[in-house]
Amino acid sequence: MYAHLYAIVEDLPAPWRPPPTPPVVLTRVAGLTAVTSPAERVPAASAPALARHAEVVGSVLHAPAVLPFRFGIVVAAADLPGWIAAQAPSLRAGLALVRGCVEMDVKLLRLHCAHAVGGACPACADGAPDADGLRALGDRLVDRAGVAHWRYRRSGAEGNGAASVAFLVPRREVAAFLSRIAPVASRAESIAVVPTGPWPPYSFAPPLERLPLAPADGGLPGGARTPARDAPIPHRAAGGGAGGVLPPRTRSG
Numbered sequence: 001m002y003a004h005l006y007a008i009v010e011d012l013p014a015p016w017r018p019p020p021t022p023p024v025v026l027t028r029v030a031g032l033t034a035v036t037s038p039a040e041r042v043p044a045a046s047a048p049a050l051a052r053h054a055e056v057v058g059s060v061l062h063a064p065a066v067l068p069f070r071f072g073i074v075v076a077a078a079d080l081p082g083w084i085a086a087q088a089p090s091l092r093a094g095l096a097l098v099r100g101c102v103e104m105d106v107k108l109l110r111l112h113c114a115h116a117v118g119g120a121c122p123a124c125a126d127g128a129p130d131a132d133g134l135r136a137l138g139d140r141l142v143d144r145a146g147v148a149h150w151r152y153r154r155s156g157a158e159g160n161g162a163a164s165v166a167f168l169v170p171r172r173e174v175a176a177f178l179s180r181i182a183p184v185a186s187r188a189e190s191i192a193v194v195p196t197g198p199w200p201p202y203s204f205a206p207p208l209e210r211l212p213l214a215p216a217d218g219g220l221p222g223g224a225r226t227p228a229r230d231a232p233i234p235h236r237a238a239g240g241g242a243g244g245v246l247p248p249r250t251r252s253g
Contacts, residue, residue: 002074003036004043006056008067008091019055029084032091035060039074057200065095068200094206101168102198104177106141108134108163109192134163137191140184141165145177151203166203174198
């Protein structure tokens with residue numbers, strides 16, 4: 001039997017109740033709590049499965065600190081307590097980073113007007129924004145955001161480019177964060193700026209290089225398997241998963 005992982009949390013609120021399905025199990029080790037559900041094999045990604053995963057992770061969002069797992073990560077149930085104990089220092093460091101914070105994801109979507117081919121529109125006479133244009137806009141958002149930690153990622157195909165910037169924002173400052181970036185969004189040309197959230201801080205959870213993951217065929221874990229970096233993030237799955245995550249760029253606030 002395996003444990004399908006949802007999150008590592010600290011100090012769940014006393015009135016917390018999990019969603020009715022799937023059955024949720026709490027494993028407490030060294031002051032840390034793993035939120036899991038029993039699984040016989042690696043779960044297949046589907047819209048209902050991703051929605052259930054997002055619902056469980058979302059139910060713990062108001063804990064003081066939450067390290068969410070991407071969808072589809074499982075570990076042999078017997079190995080879970082030992083892994084939590086061995087990784088307690090790095091898990092606590094990750095929880096300290098995200099404590100009291102949520103993720104705000106700002107999508108950058110290139111726009112194309114109907115008359116761009118003829119060059120009649122002054123806004124698009126020079127063509128649609130390229131990758132450098134998206135990145136420049138992302139940098140302007142970062143400069144205005146007033147937060148210390150963020151990650152930029154590209155997504156979309158050539159000619160239909162898009163990007164997003166994930167920000168780690170104190171929960172009580174979400175409204176102020178949106179106000180700070182609003183002037184950049186309103187002045188963006190040929191790019192739609194779409195803030196979404198608040199979300200669990202998926203983009204800021206530490207990598208799980210040492211997790212004794214079950215192999216995809218559902219057999220006993222012989223060698224460790226590192227989770228794919230593009231494994232689905234439930235709240236983004238409808239938009240094509242996580243995309244290619246670039247190394248984080250961190251700034252001092």
